[in-house]
Amino acid sequence: MAGIQLKGLSKRFGKNVAIHPLDLKIDDGSFMAIVGPSGCGKSTLLNLIAGLETPSGGDIIFDGQSVLNLNPRKRDVAFVFQTYALYPHKTVYENIGFPLSIARVEKNEIDKRILEVAELLGLQNLLSRMPRELSGGQRQRVALGRAIIRQPKVFLLDEPLSNLDAKLRVQTRAELKKLHERLKTTFVYVTHDQTEAMSLADKIAILKDGKLHQSAPPREIYNNPADTFVGGFIGSPGMNFIKAAIDAEGREVAIENMLYPLSQPLEKSGDIIVGLRPEHFSIGEHANEKALAKEAVVVEPLGSETLIQTEISGAQVVIRAPADYNCEAGDPIQVTPLIENANFFHPETGVNIELMD
Amino acid sequence: MESRFGYLLIIPALLTIAVVAIYPIIDVFILSLYERFLTLGIDEFTGLNNYLKLVNDARFWNALKNTAVFTFFSVSLELILGMAVALFINRPFSLQGLIRAAVLLPWAVPTVVSAKIWAWIFNTDLGILNYALLNFGLIDADLNWLGSTGYAMAAAITVDVWKTTPFAALLLLAGLQVIPDDLYKAASVDGASRWQKFRHITIPHLKPVIMIVLLFRTLDAFRVFDAIYILTGGGPANSTETLSVYAYKILFQTLDFGYGSTIAVSVFAAVMLISIGYISILKRRGGLLS
Ligand SMILES: Nc1ncnc2c1ncn2[C@@H]1O[C@H](COP(=O)(O)OP(=O)(O)O)[C@@H](O)[C@H]1O
Ligand SMILES: [Mg+2]
Numbered sequence: 255m256a257g258i259q260l261k262g263l264s265k266r267f268g269k270n271v272a273i274h275p276l277d278l279k280i281d282d283g284s285f286m287a288i289v290g291p292s293g294c295g296k297s298t299l300l301n302l303i304a305g306l307e308t309p310s311g312g313d314i315i316f317d318g319q320s321v322l323n324l325n326p327r328k329r330d331v332a333f334v335f336q337t338y339a340l341y342p343h344k345t346v347y348e349n350i351g352f353p354l355s356i357a358r359v360e361k362n363e364i365d366k367r368i369l370e371v372a373e374l375l376g377l378q379n380l381l382s383r384m385p386r387e388l389s390g391g392q393r394q395r396v397a398l399g400r401a402i403i404r405q406p407k408v409f410l411l412d413e414p415l416s417n418l419d420a421k422l423r424v425q426t427r428a429e430l431k432k433l434h435e436r437l438k439t440t441f442v443y444v445t446h447d448q449t450e451a452m453s454l455a456d457k458i459a460i461l462k463d464g465k466l467h468q469s470a471p472p473r474e475i476y477n478n479p480a481d482t483f484v485g486g487f488i489g490s491p492g493m494n495f496i497k498a499a500i501d502a503e504g505r506e507v508a509i510e511n512m513l514y515p516l517s518q519p520l521e522k523s524g525d526i527i528v529g530l531r532p533e534h535f536s537i538g539e540h541a542n543e544k545a546l547a548k549e550a551v552v553v554e555p556l557g558s559e560t561l562i563q564t565e566i567s568g569a570q571v572v573i574r575a576p577a578d579y580n581c582e583a584g585d586p587i588q589v590t591p592l593i594e595n596a597n598f599f600h601p602e603t604g605v606n607i608e609l610m611d
Numbered sequence: 612m613e614s615r616f617g618y619l620l621i622i623p624a625l626l627t628i629a630v631v632a633i634y635p636i637i638d639v640f641i642l643s644l645y646e647r648f649l650t651l652g653i654d655e656f657t658g659l660n661n662y663l664k665l666v667n668d669a670r671f672w673n674a675l676k677n678t679a680v681f682t683f684f685s686v687s688l689e690l691i692l693g694m695a696v697a698l699f700i701n702r703p704f705s706l707q708g709l710i711r712a713a714v715l716l717p718w719a720v721p722t723v724v725s726a727k728i729w730a731w732i733f734n735t736d737l738g739i740l741n742y743a744l745l746n747f748g749l750i751d752a753d754l755n756w757l758g759s760t761g762y763a764m765a766a767a768i769t770v771d772v773w774k775t776t777p778f779a780a781l782l783l784l785a786g787l788q789v790i791p792d793d794l795y796k797a798a799s800v801d802g803a804s805r806w807q808k809f810r811h812i813t814i815p816h817l818k819p820v821i822m823i824v825l826l827f828r829t830l831d832a833f834r835v836f837d838a839i840y841i842l843t844g845g846g847p848a849n850s851t852e853t854l855s856v857y858a859y860k861i862l863f864q865t866l867d868f869g870y871g872s873t874i875a876v877s878v879f880a881a882v883m884l885i886s887i888g889y890i891s892i893l894k895r896r897g898g899l900l901s
Pocket of ligand 2: 296297298412
């Protein structure tokens with residue numbers, strides 16, 4: 255097991271910067287998710303940690319020791335690829351046992367450990383099959399088996415669920431979480447799917463265009479995103495951003511023509527962006543003194559809830575209403591922002607004002 | 612009904628093959644059962660006489676041995692060198708496109724031309740090979756490469772290897788390029804060395820391509836004619852005479868059409884056997900692309 259520390263780590267491919275210098279701490283035994291849109295450098299970051307790519311700058315530290323000069327094998331990491339990367343000419347048995355036979359572990363020991371892993375993952379009956387004779391979910395488990403059998407210090411998983419269909423994905427997600435609880439090894443898990451990251455991880459690192467935007471536990475990221483990108487990316491649907499203004503004392507915020515008192519004064523006045531989650535509105539048919547009179551533009555009844563889209567301060571806003579909320583597109587609605595839950599972002603940089611140094 | 616229609620559709624193709632391939636083969640076989648000298652006006656049916664003669668013909672066995680030696684060494688070297696070249700040009704580097712094109716050059720030169728070029732390189736008095744070896748002090752006097760029984764076959768193999776290594780390299784390169792990169796990464800993480808990656812990933816993936824290269828090259832090499840005919844004419848002392856060269860000489864120099872055809876039939880039979888061998892291996896592996 256190992257804690258990982260990235261210090262000023264960066265990677266360039268020619269002139270193209272894939273990873274800007276970043277610092278990140280991954281606690282020993284924790285489940286870290288790295289999440290961001292496609293092309294943001296997630297795989298590159300994972301390859302750097304594994305030693306499959308050489309960094310352009312910075313350091314990678316496992317348990318206080320730099321591993322920059324160690325090749326992937328010496329780093330003692332296991333990797334699960336999005337494509338599974340099973341050896342197509344080897345059986346399931348040989349695939350799982352490959353890392354051990356390369357390390358010249360004794361045959362009896364290999365047999366024993368393959369059977370243990372196969373049992374853990376429910377692969378006992380598939381051991382003599384070839385990869386092409388397996389379903390996607392089975393291949394995925396073989397790839398996991400090949401990683402587990404090494405008993406590595408760190409598991410690196412690059413979008414391991416994205417080739418599975420939706421139902422299997424949710425099921426496997428739960429199994430992965432159980433596996434982590436059982437193995438208590440450090441997991442670094444890359445995904446573009448924020449739901450996956452939220453449901454699995456102890457801590458999430460959010461990457462965009464090779465820059466680390468925030469790294470924090472899921473709840474903290476959800477409640478206090480570091481900037482508008484994080485707020486919009488995390489959550490489904492994402493955070494709403496409304497243009498507003500703060501009064502001179504920093505005690506009130508004006509949205510459209512309505513004034514809302516702030517529970518805690520801000521050290522800022524003038525233009526601001528108010529970030530509100532879809533559930534941070536109250537919605538009704540009857541006017542009250544803090545409500546904005548609006549019209550429902552789109553209504554999406556999802557069964558467990560109803561999403562209502564409207565417009566505030568010229569921006570599209572999605573509001574989460576109870577499942578039984580009766581409303582149709584074009585109906586008038588009364589919307590009250592629950593300002594006590596709001597985050598405030600700088601109008602130009604998009605950075606969360608309360609988290610600014 | 613549908614299958615009958617299917618057969619109907621391939622009839623033109625079968626007819627074409629019959630006319631251009633099967634008919635000449637049958638004709639040569641029939642000819643091999645005759646004693647026929649155009650110049651002497653002899654033309655009589657002698658049954659399997661020519662085949663009896665073949666079995667007892669030391670020059671035929673010598674040609675068969677030469678053909679086998681030529682085929683074995685040129686094909687082995689082409690495969691090994693082709694693999695090395697393919698691995699080398701498969702890595703990303705600058706001028707990649709240019710180098711890949713340059714590698715193909717020997718393949719693009721007609722054999723007659725390249726054999727002539729090499730004949731000059733090997734030339735005893737004027738050849739650059741002797742000139743270079745003398746200058747580097749590796750030999751004391753000019754060697755007669757093409758005129759000594761010890762070197763002539765090696766020279767012929769060199770010419771064939773020079774010309775057709777690019778062909779092997781190109782096929783192998785195509786095979787290399789479809790191997791997913793993730794497999795090599797997985798193997799790195801699993802602790803495999805370069806050699807182990809080559810052995811556990813590259814070779815299994817390339818096996819079908821290797822078989823194809825071997826099949827094509829073996830058949831080609833077994834029928835070798837132009838390179839040897841131009842380089843040595845089969846000499847010295849028949850030490851480079853292959854079956855095709857022998858057949859040519861009997862057919863068009865001696866004008867012994869019956870016996871020449873018999874040798875040609877033996878080449879055909881050998882090539883058939885080789886093909887059947889390779890194809891059955893390929894089939895056992897479950898198709899070309901398994
Ligand atoms: N081997 C490479 N050579 C050149 N550019 C690369 C290479 N690998 C990744 N990149 C670039 O780095 C950026 C990040 O890629 P990647 O880490 O694969 O993103 P992600 O996994 O988040 O989708 C992309 O712009 C990609 O084009
Ligand atoms: Mg990726």
